[in-house]
Amino acid sequence: MYLTKEEEKILNGEKGEVLERMFRLLVRLGDIYGANKMIPIGSAQVAGVSYKSIGEPGTQFLEDIASKGAKVKVLTYLNPAGIDLENWKELGFPEKFAKNQLRIMNAFKKMGIVISSTCTPYLAGNLPKFREHISWSESSAVSFANSVIGARTNREGGPSALASAICGVTPNYGLHLWENRQPNIIVEVNTDLKSETDFGALGYYVGKQIKDRIPYFKGIKNATTDQLKSLGAAMAASGAIALYHVENLTPEADLVDKKSLEKISVDNREIKETYEKLNTGKDPDIVIIGCPHASLREIAELADRLRNKKLRKPIWICTSRMIKEAAKRMNYEEIIRNAGGKIVADTCMVVSPLEEIGYKTTGVNSGKAANYLPSFCKQKVVFANIDKLIENIEE
């Protein structure tokens, strides 16, 4: 890999220990993946934030480098934490866990990282542009940035994204190169997709089928931002899909080469079977939506559905603090609260100590959540669209 004179100095430790370690990591990864050089990045998204995910070792690592003066060079956002940073007590998150989570947030803050605590940075103030090189972790955000925006990032891990943030560069390999962004399989969708949940089911199925390839979707007549958000998240969870193209809907779809590609079809049967597969429980103890984090539209739609209703079981809608503020301003929060629901910010059901709080069966409308809850949170899952879920828990 070619390194500039400045970069050589960093690698020799002339700019300090933290920079040396972080840059060495990027150089090694660049060597492993065949990068020819480092390229500057516009922003970073750091994963490995919840105390549940990184535990004591990760926390100590972050505290160490923060105390040694680590500072980020670019706009850097964070993944969700394991708690609602402001309302954890009221929501029943365990105190010991919360205290440890706050240690992590303090370490990140010291480094100059924005405490955004969301998997939807693009909805919360970090919006890259078409073809911009970025270094993002969080598989659903990577998918959205690459596919819906047309920015360029590899599927980074938490530490490598953090290293890129501190060094301001990322190794030039993988999806930073146009030739690696071409689709290698066509997915023909022969069924109507009505809700975000349908898109999530499609994503779960396709991710399982094609694993880490780059699909080109045909037959999807239209999709909202939120629906694409669901599709990408599910594909990145059941598979390892970091980039997809949708005919007529995503920015690179017209530009890529899609001739002579292998093809798979998805009919109503595959979608139906996916719903059946993801349903492992009955009668949810709680319904949680917002995976990925909800947009303001989704919160407004929930408020609309819950107006003048009363629920037997709690419903949480997870979102970023920024969107929650907007929801409060529009009175959506009050409506949801009056029905017995809560807007939960800063956290994610998958990396929160859900099982410790006491829930055993969770209702979700997200393919990604349905994929992870059984193993990460020991939950049985009811997977259905939002109307069905509310019906399930209405008085």
Add this chain to the structure above:
Amino acid sequence: MKGRTISPGKAEGTAIVSNEPIGFYGGIDMNTGIVIEKGHPLEGKSIKDKILVFPCGKGSTVGSYVIYGLKKNNVAPAGIINKETETIVATGVILAGIPCIDQIDLSKIKDGDVVKLDADKGEVIIKKQRN
């Protein structure tokens, strides 16, 4: 034997060899350096101060932080030798500062051999073979 430098430094110690990948997150106790993965060929063994030889890593990216934790708790291996180091182990050894080399033919190293590893040069030398 000549391999590729993953993380620089020199180390010498007794080799502990696994034919199976190692998943540090959930597989090794960060406080004791003992392998805790059920059914793993090295289950119950200590990796502290050893030259840990295994084909590659597996599992969660949190594994990188576990490797860092092992070093912090002074129960880390002295060095690591892989067939093919993937990103989780690479990230972990670099963050922890543990010498590591890959692209080595692991069949040449036997459990109990005294091994010297010069990761700066990418060299592995078997100093004394176990009988």
